[in-house]
Amino acid sequence: MKDLQEILAIARQVGWGAADILQSYYHGTIKDSNLEIEYKQNEPVTAADIATSQYILDNLQAALGNEDFAYISEETYKSQQGKNNSQYVWIIDPLDGTRDFIDKTGDYAIHIALVTENRPVLSVVSLPESEKLYYATKGGGTFVETRNSSIPLQISLNLDTKPLEDLTLVVSRSHRNQRLNYLLENLPCKNHKSVGSVGCKIATILEQKADIYISLSGSSAPKDWDIAAPELILTEAGGQFTHFDGTPLQYNTGDISQWGGLLASNGLYHEDLCQQSERILANFSNS
Structure with a gap:
């Protein structure tokens, strides 16, 4: 080979x-x-x-x-x-x-x-x-x-440390549901930027035009081909892309869907945002 x-x-x-x-x-x-x-x-x-x-x-x-x-x-x-x-x-x-x-x-x-x-x-x-x-x-x-x-x-070489509230979330134009909207409304980051394509979303983080991307599966979920390539270009540039519980994403497992909550970031506040997201969604489930 x-x-x-x-x-x-x-x-x-x-x-x-x-x-x-x-x-x-x-x-x-x-x-x-x-x-x-x-x-x-x-x-x-x-x-x-x-x-x-x-x-x-x-x-x-x-x-x-x-x-x-x-x-x-x-x-x-x-x-x-x-x-x-x-x-x-x-x-x-x-x-x-x-x-x-x-x-x-x-x-x-x-x-x-x-x-x-x-x-x-x-x-x-x-x-x-x-x-x-x-x-x-x-x-x-x-x-x-x-x-x-x-x-x-x-990206990690040029990051300006800023308050969590000032981070920008890149969000989907079309793939939205009640749980995701509830999460976005309750996270402290209120700056939202709408971009299509996961590849384009991750590029905005690489180009430092946004800081975070969240995927939250509802009745459907993103597929391996939506996430695998964007994940590596982000993580090799110093960013992070994990499940909310911090575990790495897995591909070619027999199920092509990426279920659950996924968070991509430039690395700033990544674990904190994952934990906050889990708490907020627990409140949504109980409401």
Whole structure:
């Protein structure tokens, strides 16, 4: 098997190519750019999702094969059940933030993560409209790349200590429920910033435009492909991304859903915010 840096170079190249495809649909520059929107389990799927998924899978498989790797993409997962037994599994979201893509907010991303032993070891998060690609390897740090440069990112080096009340929460535009609204209303952080796509949300923390992101599953939950790649680019830059009880997230476990409360942060007050969130939700349950 190729070493991790060789695999990363391939994934980065695929990330840029996927960004080109999505931009061509987004800006209508591709011939026959009709999105052909369908709804599956109340979630939109477009021709752009399908084309980008096919491109990513085709190119990763052409470069790396199927012997050492398995591939799980949101658009091809369908009814596959049970844990994948390959040691290395690619977990791919070809278009995270499809609603934002359709609504033309610009907040959409491509997630490509390589997972082994239930944890990500390599990730690429491409933000086509920002012309940026974030990438990380376990223990190798996080970098942000444009079309012609690449620089390391370390958010913990530049953090200004500020009161907990002054932290900014990045929140979803569409995935909201009563429990999440109750939690957000009762946390001390009153600055909220609405952003689509988990990849875009985590990028706002990396770029120090926000401090915290909370995911709280209700009748549904975010899937492995929503979280795996964004998690690694945040934690390798010095941030934290855990369950409310502090335990690490697990991927490729046989259940693709990430249930419960998850909190991502730049590291400031992370444990305190997790504990406060658990207390607030206990009050909601008892009310």
